[in-house]
Amino acid sequence: MNExxxxxxxxxxAYLSERDSSDHLAVNCPxxxxxxxxxVLRDEFQFDMLLDVTxxxxxxxxxxxxxxxxxxxxxKQMYIRVASDCKDNIKPTxxxxxxxxxxxxxxxxxxxxxxGIVYExxxxxxxxxxxxSYPYHPLRKDFPLAGIETPLPAEDIVGQTNLKVAAAPxxxxxxxxSGDGKMSQTEPKAKDExxxxxxGK
Amino acid sequence: xxxxxVAYDSKVEGEVIVTRADAVINWIRxxxxxxxxxxxxxxxxxxxxxxxxxxxxxxxxxxxMRFSPRQADCMIVAGxxxxxxxxxxxxxxxxxxxxxxxxxxxxxxxxGGMYRSYATLQGVDRVVPVDVYISGCPPRPEALLDxxxxxxxxxxxxxxxxxxxxxxPVKKIRQDAAS
Numbered sequence: 001m002n003e004x005x006x007x008x009x010x011x012x013x014a015y016l017s018e019r020d021s022s023d024h025l026a027v028n029c030p031x032x033x034x035x036x037x038x039x040v041l042r043d044e045f046q047f048d049m050l051l052d053v054t055x056x057x058x059x060x061x062x063x064x065x066x067x068x069x070x071x072x073x074x075x076k077q078m079y080i081r082v083a084s085d086c087k088d089n090i091k092p093t094x095x096x097x098x099x100x101x102x103x104x105x106x107x108x109x110x111x112x113x114x115x116g117i118v119y120e121x122x123x124x125x126x127x128x129x130x131x132x133s134y135p136y137h138p139l140r141k142d143f144p145l146a147g148i149e150t151p152l153p154a155e156d157i158v159g160q161t162n163l164k165v166a167a168a169p170x171x172x173x174x175x176x177x178s179g180d181g182k183m184s185q186t187e188p189k190a191k192d193e194x195x196x197x198x199x200g201k
Numbered sequence: 202x203x204x205x206x207v208a209y210d211s212k213v214e215g216e217v218i219v220t221r222a223d224a225v226i227n228w229i230r231x232x233x234x235x236x237x238x239x240x241x242x243x244x245x246x247x248x249x250x251x252x253x254x255x256x257x258x259x260x261x262x263x264x265x266m267r268f269s270p271r272q273a274d275c276m277i278v279a280g281x282x283x284x285x286x287x288x289x290x291x292x293x294x295x296x297x298x299x300x301x302x303x304x305x306x307x308x309x310x311x312x313g314g315m316y317r318s319y320a321t322l323q324g325v326d327r328v329v330p331v332d333v334y335i336s337g338c339p340p341r342p343e344a345l346l347d348x349x350x351x352x353x354x355x356x357x358x359x360x361x362x363x364x365x366x367x368x369x370p371v372k373k374i375r376q377d378a379a380s
Contacts, residue, residue, distance in 0.1 A: 130320070131285050138319050147319025154288040161291065161328050161374055165284050168317040 002078065005045070011037050013037060021034040024070075026081040031067075032174040034084050035095050036190040038069075042100055047071035047080055050097065053107035055115040065117055086117060096122040165184055222362045229357040230274075230300065234263040234349070237273030237297070239290060242280030244339040245306040247378045251342035263349055270296040275352065276329070277345075281309035282322045300364070303357070305331045306346055308338045330372030 002025045010016055014178055015033050019026035029037050041047045065086040075181050086092030096119035097104035108119040109128040116137030119125055126132060133153050136143055150165040162175040175188040238248050251258045258264050267273040270293045282290055294303065305325050308314030311334045315321035325331060332346045332355055340348075 046309055108317075136319075143319070145318055152284060152288065157288050157291045162376060163287060163291075163328055165319070166323070168313065168319070168321065170317055174317075183231070 005078070005080070008127070009045075013040075021081060024079040024081055026083065028083050028085070031087060031094050031172055034082075035100070036073075038082070038097060038100055040070060041080065041082075045073070045080075046075040047073045049074055050101035050103045050107070051079075051083070053097070053104055053111055053119050055111050057115065057139070057141045062089060063087065064089040065095045065115065067111070067117060069097070085103075091118065092116065093118045094179050098122055112136070116140060145174050148168050223360065226361040226365075227357045227359055230361070231353040232262040234275045234302075234352065234356070235265045235267050235273045235299065236275040236277050236349075237267050237270055237293075239276050239278045239293065240280060241278070241282060241286065242307075244279035244310070247339045247342050247347060248277060248279045251345045256342040257344065258346060258349065261291055261346065261353070263353075268295070271298065272299060273297055275302045275304065275349075277304045278307055278310040278325045278329070278331075279306040279339075280327075281314065281316055282325050283320050287319075287322045287325075289329045290325065290326055294329045295376060298360075300359075302352055303329050304333045304334045304335065304345075304352060306335045306345060306348070307340055310313075311336070314338060318325060324375065326375040328374065329373065330374050344346075 006018070006025050006027075009027060009090060012019065013029075013033070015030050016037070017028045019028045049072040050069065051072050052068075054068050056066045056068060058064050058066065063085040067086065069082045069084070069086045071082065084094060086094060092115075094117055096108055098108065098119075099121065104119075105124070106128060107120070108122055109125060110117060111117050112122075112125055112128050113127040114137055127134065130138070131153055135150065136148060138147070144167070146167040146169070147165055149167060152164055157163060171190055175190055177186045177188045179186060225303070238245060240248060249254055252264065252266055258280070263275070274297060276294055276297065278290065303325075305311045309316060309321070310325045311331075313321050315338070317323075322328065333352050335344050335348045337344055
């Protein structure tokens with residue numbers, strides 16, 4: 001079934017290209033044609049549910065950011081993954097899917113918050129997890145997991161407590177599993193285990 | 202026969218008991234702690250279990266969970282506190298009437314726990330003065346009960362009258378030397 005859908009889509013839309021996938025049907029779609037393509041997906045191919053909006057940061061590669069969408073068809077009971085590269089590496093933008101799928105609203109806000117992708121045409125594109133005045137997009141590759149020292153917005157609370165965002169102690173982390181072998185033998189470990197709180201200061 | 206009476210003797214003192222103000226005030230306070238659950242993550246589930254019939258926090262005189270800070274005097278911070286939530290935790294703490302106490306329940310509230318990240322406050326003692334810390338991820342309900350009993354011991358030994366007369370007895374919060 002996936003093969004039929006795939007060839008049908010690729011034949012009909014010249015701008016689509018096949019995308020490597022180990023599970024579901026996946027295509028690349030240029031950002032300019034995304035709205036057009038998703039409208040057809042929803043109305044003709046019966047992909048009536050938008051499950052997820054996320055993005056990838058490829059670090060030094062160009063294009064740096066790729067928006068990723070997962071759609072599900074409750075009629076055909078199948079998934080499709082649509083990926084769309086952002087043209088600009090500095091100020092990445094994608095068209096908003098809110099007019100097509102209302103589910104895109106909070107998903108796009110989250111991706112904007114954490115990845116910094118601006119969804120053009122979004123009715124209310126503000127941060128959803130971090131506070132409004134937070135200056136960074138923390139899931140980008142150039143952002144350290146521990147965080148960056150940042151002032152907090154509530155002045156009265158800061159006045160009483162001197163609270164601010166401070167870089168978290170990483171204890172030689174981040175803690176990662178080697179991922180090869182049994183789970184019992186590949187517990188997440190710090191890369192540098194010589195670290196301790198005394199030395200850290 | 203010569204029997205010594207060290208404490209209250211109704212024949213001598215009638216219906217009068219002589220004691221220290223601190224002892225009376227602390228005794229009253231420690232047996233009527235009204236906790237407010239500040240349930241922010243999975244620790245709150247254990248907190249609920251402690252309130253249920255199996256573990257039954259009311260055996261120790263602290264079962265009146267109040268969901269308004271104005272009616273509570275002990276905040277149980279149960280869960281991960283993000284920087285965004287830290288402001289709210291402090292504001293709620295300030296709405297509680299004095300005297301008030303804070304219990305940091307679990308690894309996250311005590312130290313940030315496993316969340317060494319940009320979003321998580323590394324210990325709630327940076328915004329509110331914590332009286333008792335509970336280890337565990339999440340702690341067992343018994344650990345919470347133990348902490349509350351420890352808190353009662355602490356309340357029992359406070360200088361209540363001195364604190365009452367003092368200009369706002371400010372409890373200290375943690376300040377990092379490094380930051």
